[in-house]
Amino acid sequence: MVAIRDISVFNGWETIRCELLNTRICDMGLRIEGSPLAPCVDRLVREFHAKGLRFRPRFYLSDGWGCPDRVPVIGIPFYLAGKRLARIEEEQTGAVEDEHATMMLLRHEAGHAVNYAYRLWERPGWCEIFGQFTLPYRERFPVRPRSRDFVCHILTSQDGRNYAQKHPDEDFAETFAVWLTPRSGWRRRYRAWPVMRKLKYLDELMERIRHERPARTGGRLENPVERLDMLLAEHYGRRVEQFRAAAQGYVDDRLREIFVPLNGRRLTPAQELLRKEEPELLGRMTRWSGLTEAEAGTILQKLADRAAALGLAHRSEHRAEKMLDVTALATSLAMDFAYTGRLIS
Numbered sequence: 001m002v003a004i005r006d007i008s009v010f011n012g013w014e015t016i017r018c019e020l021l022n023t024r025i026c027d028m029g030l031r032i033e034g035s036p037l038a039p040c041v042d043r044l045v046r047e048f049h050a051k052g053l054r055f056r057p058r059f060y061l062s063d064g065w066g067c068p069d070r071v072p073v074i075g076i077p078f079y080l081a082g083k084r085l086a087r088i089e090e091e092q093t094g095a096v097e098d099e100h101a102t103m104m105l106l107r108h109e110a111g112h113a114v115n116y117a118y119r120l121w122e123r124p125g126w127c128e129i130f131g132q133f134t135l136p137y138r139e140r141f142p143v144r145p146r147s148r149d150f151v152c153h154i155l156t157s158q159d160g161r162n163y164a165q166k167h168p169d170e171d172f173a174e175t176f177a178v179w180l181t182p183r184s185g186w187r188r189r190y191r192a193w194p195v196m197r198k199l200k201y202l203d204e205l206m207e208r209i210r211h212e213r214p215a216r217t218g219g220r221l222e223n224p225v226e227r228l229d230m231l232l233a234e235h236y237g238r239r240v241e242q243f244r245a246a247a248q249g250y251v252d253d254r255l256r257e258i259f260v261p262l263n264g265r266r267l268t269p270a271q272e273l274l275r276k277e278e279p280e281l282l283g284r285m286t287r288w289s290g291l292t293e294a295e296a297g298t299i300l301q302k303l304a305d306r307a308a309a310l311g312l313a314h315r316s317e318h319r320a321e322k323m324l325d326v327t328a329l330a331t332s333l334a335m336d337f338a339y340t341g342r343l344i345s
Helices: 013-021 038-050 083-093 099-118 126-130 160-165 168-180 196-209 252-258 270-276 278-289 293-310 316-340
Strands: 058-062 073-077 267-269 313-315
Touching: 013 083, 038 099, 073 099, 099 168, 126 168, 126 196, 160 168, 168 196, 252 293, 252 316, 267 270, 270 278, 270 293, 270 313, 270 316, 278 293, 278 316, 293 316, 313 316
Parallel strands: 058 073
Antiparallel strands: 267 313
8 A cells, every 4th residue: 555645636636627628618607707707897897887888798708709790798718717717728828818918808899899789880980080890801911010090908919019900890999998998098198199089089989879778789699608518628629638647536437437428307416325325435435445534535525526517317216226336436446546546547
């Protein structure tokens, strides 16, 4: 038996990462409310209120930043709704938005939302100031790095400080973001720039519409999180097997072998069986493995937590059979860990 057993392998980052990567995004139960995103969203709403704007954009989780075409709603990357998901995003892509970057992007997307809610591109002077709204949208565009005809707001884009030059719609969104940002000092910062013409136009336009009802408040969402049915690993173009060896406390596959997917109403959650039979299971585990009750309890807690997360269940008439299977599984996991310090794949 190993002299030192690190029970943290069951709740260590390698195990948790593998569990998340092997989960469909739509099954993660992600919401903006109560998530790390909530303070940023609330802050943006307060900024709208401070400017006296009647309109409040709607927010939803998606696979990336953006507003659907001419729909006044703001899509926010799902990974910002959870600290662990944000960590995986940073590992897989090399970067993740901090609070400052998140607010910059929210204000930018809010500019699109306001434009679409009031169909501002149809208002007198909009096209003269910003350009033709219906111009083709191009990912690659000519850049004038020293131009003072555009504000500089988003710094996280690959186009850097030139993002406003991409399209008239982006120009408006960037200008709106600078105008909305508290203490941005846009009147002083841009006082000698030709772009002041755009900022003054936008300021006057917001004054005119601040009490108007928006022409549109909803529409079809693009890739909402509820419809992202791929595994998180697939979202990043990876295979879960690449992370399986390091995840020494990974038990999902073994639980799925016992509690196969079922359909029907009269099903009992698997975690109820694990929790109700905890004393019996702990006794078996400690007896055959030599683990302490605390060590065995950590393994059993992992099984119950993952059974709940995976939504596993069984039919009540199969309870005795499932109890035998669970006892065998829990005992074998305990013995694996006692003798090797890890779970044997």
